[in-house]
Amino acid sequence: MFRKVSLFAIGLSFAISTVALAGNYKAKKDIVDTAASVSDFSTLVTAVQAAGLVDTLKSDGPFTVFAPTNEAFAALPDGTLESLLKPENKEKLVSILTYHVVAGEVKAADVVSLSQAETVQGDTIDIKTKYGKVMIDGATVTQTDIATSNGVIHIIDKVILPNS
Template identity: 65%
Template sequence: MKIFNIKSFVTVVFASLIFVSVAQAHNHKDKKDIVDVAASNPDFSTLVAAVKAAGLVDALKGDGPLTVFAPNNAAFAKLPAGTVEDLLKPENKDTLIAVLTYHVVAGKVMAADVVKVSSATTLQGQDVAVKTMDGKVMIDNAQVIATDIKASNGVIHVIDSVILPKS
C-alpha cells in the first residue's frame, strides 16, 4: 500500500509541476506590454522605430490601459516617399509625437466595444472617427485588419493606413 501512495504522490507532484510551468509560461506571455508586443512582431518595425525616435517608449510601457491603432509596415509604406524618414528626424519630433499619439486612445477598447462608438478621443487630443460599414471597421480612413492583440497594459488593433491628425 505504501508503494501505491508514493506513486500517487509522485504523480500528483509531477502533474502540479507541469501545471505551474504552463501557468508561468502563460503569465509570462501576458507580461508583455504594448511596446514588447509590437517589437516582437517584424510587421511593426517601422512603428517601433518611430516610437523610439519620438521618445514614447516609456509612455507606451506605462500602466495604461491603452488602445493602440497600430499601422503595420505596409501602412507606413503607403505614405509618400521620404515621409517616414522626414518624421524620424530629430527636428520633426513634435510632429512625430502628434502623429503617433493620434493612434492611441486611453482605456482598453476591445473590438466588440469599437463598433459601439462613432468617435474616440486620442492622446493627441483630437477625435478619430469610428465607422462600421460592410462588415469593416474604419478608424478615420484606415481599415482595422486585425483586432484584440492583448498586452499587459492594453490592446492593439492593426490598421492598414497611417492616420493623421487634422491640421
C-alpha cells in the first residue's frame, strides 16, 4: 500500500511539474511567437510581417490583441487580403492591424465590463456583451486570455476595420 501511495505521489508531482513548466514556457513567448506557433494565425503573422509590426509586437508592451483567425481573413472580399499585403498598401495594413491592438493587458474579466476601448491605431472599438458572448465591433470573441510574455491574445472570428 505504501508503495502505491508513493508511486502515486511521484506521478502527481511529475504531472504538477509538467503543467507548471508548460505554463512557464508559454509565458516566455511574446505575442508574435505565440501567434506564429498557432497554425490558425498564419495569415495574421504574414500580415504583421508585411506591415513591419513584428518588432513592435515583440516589445515589452503590454498589449491586448484581438486576433482574427485565418478563416476571418478568408471571409474578406476577394482580393482584399492580397491587395493589403502589397508594399504600396502598407499604411492601410498597419492601420487595420493596429486597430486590433489595445495598449495594456485587458483580460476577459476586464473586457466584459467595458463598452469601448481605444486602439493603438487611435480609433475606439465598441465592446458589447450579449447572451454570454463578447463582441468587438461586431466580431465574436471565440477564445480569451491566451497569455504571452508581453500581453494577452483574444481570438475573434472577423477582421475588424477602423472608422478612419
